[in-house]
Amino acid sequence: LTSLDDTMQHDALIARLATGGDNEVIEGKFRLKSGAEWRRFHIRESVFMRLADGTPSQVIGTAHDISKADMLECQLRQAQKLESIGQLAAGIAHEINTPTQFIQDNIGFLQDAFNDLIRVIRSQQELLRAVKAGLPTDRQVAMVEQEETTADMEFILLEIPRAVQGSLEGTGRVAELVRSMKEFSHPGTKEKTLFNLNEAIKTTLTVCQNEWKYVANVVTDLDPDLPAMLCLPGEINQAILNIVVNACHAITDVVGESGARKGTITVSTRFDAESAEIRIHDTGTGIPEHARPQIFDPFFTTKEVGKGTGQGLAIAYSVVRDKHGGSIRFETEL
Numbered sequence: 001l002t003s004l005d006d007t008m009q010h011d012a013l014i015a016r017l018a019t020g021g022d023n024e025v026i027e028g029k030f031r032l033k034s035g036a037e038w039r040r041f042h043i044r045e046s047v048f049m050r051l052a053d054g055t056p057s058q059v060i061g062t063a064h065d066i067s068k069a070d071m072l073e074c075q076l077r078q079a080q081k082l083e084s085i086g087q088l089a090a091g092i093a094h095e096i097n098t099p100t101q102f103i104q105d106n107i108g109f110l111q112d113a114f115n116d117l118i119r120v121i122r123s124q125q126e127l128l129r130a131v132k133a134g135l136p137t138d139r140q141v142a143m144v145e146q147e148e149t150t151a152d153m154e155f156i157l158l159e160i161p162r163a164v165q166g167s168l169e170g171t172g173r174v175a176e177l178v179r180s181m182k183e184f185s186h187p188g189t190k191e192k193t194l195f196n197l198n199e200a201i202k203t204t205l206t207v208c209q210n211e212w213k214y215v216a217n218v219v220t221d222l223d224p225d226l227p228a229m230l231c232l233p234g235e236i237n238q239a240i241l242n243i244v245v246n247a248c249h250a251i252t253d254v255v256g257e258s259g260a261r262k263g264t265i266t267v268s269t270r271f272d273a274e275s276a277e278i279r280i281h282d283t284g285t286g287i288p289e290h291a292r293p294q295i296f297d298p299f300f301t302t303k304e305v306g307k308g309t310g311q312g313l314a315i316a317y318s319v320v321r322d323k324h325g326g327s328i329r330f331e332t333e334l
Helices: 007-018 067-132 138-151 153-185 197-207 233-255 289-294 312-323
Strands: 023-031 038-050 056-065 193-195 216-221 229-231 263-272 275-282
Touching: 007 056, 067 138, 067 153, 138 153, 153 197, 153 233, 193 233, 197 216, 197 233, 197 263, 197 275, 216 233, 229 233, 233 263, 233 275, 233 312
Parallel strands: 216 263
Antiparallel strands: 023 038, 038 056, 193 229, 263 275
């Protein structure tokens, strides 16, 4: 192996061995001497022999190529993301259909109102021409009055601005849904970028609205002073989605699916020194004691067959711990 991408990390490892450590582990990118491709290795170095003063005289290192494992994990995460998008598709279609139907109804009203206005305007134009010619007739005046009465001008003048405003709000809602879905489903980058976590939360809550709106009210308490953080945006979106959907399922187990009662999901952010905290709270069933040690294990689920794959929290754990060096934990009561 050659060309370690972080020599300082390796130098620090050697220094720890020199000051008494027997085994040290790092992960990093290396290049094989036979090729230029960067590959990820897990490296363990152990002291084999020491001099009389304790200085290491021989060190044995083993390197394991974990590039394929990283690739499989990435593929698994992408598959789970696509599965999530597939599950959300019907809800997104419903969310888009509602404002679209409203826009269509408004446009239908505006079309009828426009036709009525055309008849009123034409009768007024005819009366105006007669006035200019000095020959207005009672019939023309009566026709203008009749057209205005038929068109119900007072109603039209009141409702047209409302229909226009409603249509603008509807198109804005559709645009928001499309933007959120585009941002959520974007494949993202392999490199971390500065990312607004508050916007990520808003986007994810918009995308999965059809999951929670029938069973829960969502409350957000987002720190306005939270700075942009160095993240993998697509991974963070997925982690938030997985936990929110889990919260929806837990609340459904309490309130049912009738919509007669609702729980609450609260999402908050805080900034402390150099760390950002995202806290997601729900009024669901809580986590059974026997399941608590395993909830972040891949393929572990307490849901019935066909409802859960056991990947959601495992991927959230991997995103937070492995990909971002953060911590993820839970507090629960039944």
